Amino acid sequence: MSVRHLYLHLPFCPSICPYCSFHVERVDRKKMDRFAARLEADLRDTGPMDALETVYFGGGTPTAFSTTQLEAILDVVDRFVPRPRDCETTMEANPSTLPAEKCRMLRARGINRISLGAQSFDDEVLKTLGRHHSSAAIRVAWEYLRAAGFNNLNLDLIFGVPGQTLETWESTLRAALELKPDHLSCYNLTYEEDTPYMDRLRQGICHEDDDCNETMFTRAEDLLSDAGWHHYEISNYARSGFECRHNVAYWTGRDYLGVGPSAVSTVRGKRWKMADGRRVEMESLSAELRAREQALLELRTSRGTAADFFRFEQWKPLVEHGFAVFENDRLVLTREGRLRADEIAVHLC
């Protein structure tokens, strides 16, 4: 199958964060032991693959598996997944699940990029988010990762958390920069259906403050741009040359395979999920729908997209209102546009 990008879903976490809407289960050593066998069956059903350009172990928290379990999973992956030396292989990790030995094993087994779910360097904010690590634990995990030889590291950060101030957000950004990461993802907290956070929002225990979120977004953009970072997608910043190739593949409409309980695949105009060894929720995507999806994703990137994906009367008001400009014949969002990217996507649909 000539697909160059693979996502592997490892759906376990030490605890479930109250804002999380992903398919995720609490750590259960027995279930996790059985996971490698199930992954093997899913990969076998997927059939032979060509050499991959990117592999992404996402979650859940893949590093919630023990070192021995992860080795067993990597044994399975190595049997079915051709990963050349230059394949970008990312694993998502949590600071509380990264002892030094696990870091060394992952590096030795060809994981060459780690995305660390730090979220904040403020211990109060971490508590509000229901995270079980401290800012000190982030720094310890970071040292282990660098010592193990990782030279491509991302930190995930969240803003818009109840009780978080502009000052604490700025301190988090500065603390993150002190660690000299290669990539930063800055996400605005969202309130998703069927989460304890959504219940709190409905009960008025917390509230969303759009003005504050905008200020935090622009503060991050200013601070990181001044420090020379490339803001290459609404939520993503990279040092030059460290853009995440896996995500760029999604945003530029490349085909990808997903394996694991809620992983999605999109290959040659078809989209499906794997469940119990079979493809479910199979959907045919017309060329027009694929092109439109790609355009909407590209519009979130600093390269923008070709305007001819949209009707003239759709994009013209964006330019007139200063939400987008033309750069090299491509429609690119301005800062005002980036702040309203979700509304703009709805307008363009």
Ligand code: SF4
């Ligand atoms: S660590 Fe990530 S995947 Fe796991 S529960 Fe928290 S937000 Fe969800």
